[in-house]
Structures are given as structure tokens and as C-alpha cells.
Amino acid sequence: MKQTKNLMLFIAATIFLVSCQKEETLSDQTEELATARRADVDNVVGHVYTLSNQTTGNQVIDYTRTSSGNIEWSASYFTGGTGTGGGLGNQDALVMTNDGNFLLAVNAGSHSIASLKIEGNTLSLISTISSGGLMPVSIAQHGTLVFALNAGGSGNISGFTIDANGNLAAIPGSTRPLSSAMAGAAQISFVQDGNVLVVTEKGTNKIISYTVDASGIPGMMHSITSSNPTPFGFAVGHNNYIYVTEAVGGAPGASTLSSYYVAADGSISLVTGPVSAGQTAACWAVITNNGKYVYATNTGSNNVSSFTANAAGRLDVLEAVAATTPAGPIDAALSNNSKFLYVLNAGDHSISALSVSNDGSLSSIQTVQGVPVGATGL
Numbered sequence: 001m002k003q004t005k006n007l008m009l010f011i012a013a014t015i016f017l018v019s020c021q022k023e024e025t026l027s028d029q030t031e032e033l034a035t036a037r038r039a040d041v042d043n044v045v046g047h048v049y050t051l052s053n054q055t056t057g058n059q060v061i062d063y064t065r066t067s068s069g070n071i072e073w074s075a076s077y078f079t080g081g082t083g084t085g086g087g088l089g090n091q092d093a094l095v096m097t098n099d100g101n102f103l104l105a106v107n108a109g110s111h112s113i114a115s116l117k118i119e120g121n122t123l124s125l126i127s128t129i130s131s132g133g134l135m136p137v138s139i140a141q142h143g144t145l146v147f148a149l150n151a152g153g154s155g156n157i158s159g160f161t162i163d164a165n166g167n168l169a170a171i172p173g174s175t176r177p178l179s180s181a182m183a184g185a186a187q188i189s190f191v192q193d194g195n196v197l198v199v200t201e202k203g204t205n206k207i208i209s210y211t212v213d214a215s216g217i218p219g220m221m222h223s224i225t226s227s228n229p230t231p232f233g234f235a236v237g238h239n240n241y242i243y244v245t246e247a248v249g250g251a252p253g254a255s256t257l258s259s260y261y262v263a264a265d266g267s268i269s270l271v272t273g274p275v276s277a278g279q280t281a282a283c284w285a286v287i288t289n290n291g292k293y294v295y296a297t298n299t300g301s302n303n304v305s306s307f308t309a310n311a312a313g314r315l316d317v318l319e320a321v322a323a324t325t326p327a328g329p330i331d332a333a334l335s336n337n338s339k340f341l342y343v344l345n346a347g348d349h350s351i352s353a354l355s356v357s358n359d360g361s362l363s364s365i366q367t368v369q370g371v372p373v374g375a376t377g378l
Contacts, residue, residue: 053083080128081107091233094377126166132158142194241313255282
């Protein structure tokens, strides 16, 4: 009887000891996770932004970015206007100013553009102003000059100044028409150190340009027919070369990328192209800081193609499929150091994070869900 009692006491003590050890282990694991989370928060080195483009109120959605490339939702900030709730067929709906102090955003639903000041890890709305036309889809900025590309109505470009505090003001006499009322404008960007504006027109299969004087008044329009139909997004590289995606109306496997030279007088000439990676609906393009690697998102193929570009603007395919993505990859953006590539996926409403190696190859890091339907810009 005594032996039985002693055995029961031993078992109870053993259970208690094991239980304590288990609680201690769980406590240690919880502390480790908490420490990891604190380290991750402390490791925030930047941000990734996209536009919600919602009809109930457009917002910039802010994701913090760590040194390892991971992103996490942080906050949302209203832009003082509305979106359309659907795709805009565009690139550069959201851009950061060259000095890194402000974000510029389109409000396609309310025909305005907005500036938001970047203050540490937060944003504050500074200015919202009419875009000078209907349905702005893209913004270009250089120094104190800002131009909006309006795709609605007959389409136009319209100029603004931005002051040191982020206030936008329209430039009288700066509005210019596109090449046609059926232009289907996609993107606007500065080239030639801010002296030339370039616009892609999906509807006319043209790339057009305007010289711009110091006061922001555009001059004569130049144009060139793209080497393949449906010129869409483009990346501005070194030495005034631009790299333009050509979606060819979304025909299977027919998309291409071409390079063009933009001269100081605004004239545009083909350098290389069309270069095919055998993918479908290539629409968005970005280029690394060193000007060596160009990436194009292929909306119809659900992947990213990579290309090499040399100092003379020559293009070659690096990897036809450099990375696969969730359905419908659209906008893309590189981190400031070109070490990470982020892709907005319209099909499953997510953002993919990819690492960029020194040889231009891509590796998947994560995919973050929960992006609003119709989000645009990155």
C-alpha cells in the first residue's frame, strides 16, 4: 500500500515537472517570437506603396519593407479624391518625387491629382488639384515640374509646379492634346533630364513626345509608330534610352520589348526591337539603377521576363520566365537599391516580393494578400 502511494506521488510529481517544463518551453518560444517581431519592426528600411483606386475614396496603401525584402501592411492615407474601382490600363499612377519627399497620385474617378508628404513612416495629404482633363492615369515629375496624363475624353497632358512644401499649382498654357482622341494613353515620363516628355498610346500604336521649356510649356509634338502594336509601359534607362513593352493586343505569346532613343529635340528612333520572350500581354516595365536589367510583367502569362540592356540601348532576353507570379501581374517597382522587385497582381489582389541577384536573376520572397480590387500603381 505504501509502495502504491509512493508511486502515485512520483507520477504526480513527474507530470507536474513535465508540465512546468512544457510551460517554460512555450514561454521561451513566445519570447523568441516576440523578439523576432521586435527585430523585424526595428529592421524597417523602407516602404512600398500602391493606390486603392476605390470609388468610395482613393487611398495610398503603405507597406513597410524590411532589409530582407519582406513587406507588411502599415496604414492607408486618403488622397482627397476617388478612383474608378477598376483597371486603368496604365503605368505610373503613383510616383515618388526625385528627392524622395513626396508621393504623387492620380484620382482617376474625380479627375484630380494629389501630393502627399513622406514624413518618416507616415504620409500626410498636402494638395489635391484638378488634373486639367478627364481620368488621369499617369504622372511624371522632374524638379519642380509635374505633368498629368489624362486618358479620358479626347485625352491630353497638363502641367503643374510643385513647391518645397508639396503644393501643386497648374501651369497656364501647359495643356496639350495627344495624337488622337482614340490614343488610349498609358504612361507619361520625363527624359533628357526633364527637357522631354514621352507618352505611350495603346490605341494609336504610337509613342509621342514633347519638348518642355524651363517654365513647363510643352513644344512641338513628335511621334513614332511602335515597332509592335500596343505600346504600353516603359522604363527610362541611362543615356536617354527608353524600354517599351508592346502587348500586341494581348495575342498569345506575341508580346515584345523594344528600346528607343529620345533625342534632345524630342525625336524618337528605334534602337532594338521588337525583342520577344514568347510571353503574353507584356504591359509594365522597370529598369535597375545600373541600367543593365529590364523586367517586364506579363499579365497574360502570369510571370516576369528579364532582359539585358547595354550602354548603347541594345536589348537581349535574359530569362523568358525569370519568375512566376499569381494571376494577372500588372504594375512593378524596384526598391531604391534595385535589390528587390515588387509586383502588383490584379488576379488575386496581392503584391509579390522578389529578390534581385547581381546577375539579374529573380527569387521569390513572399506574396502578401488583401490588396483592394482595382488597385493601381506601385
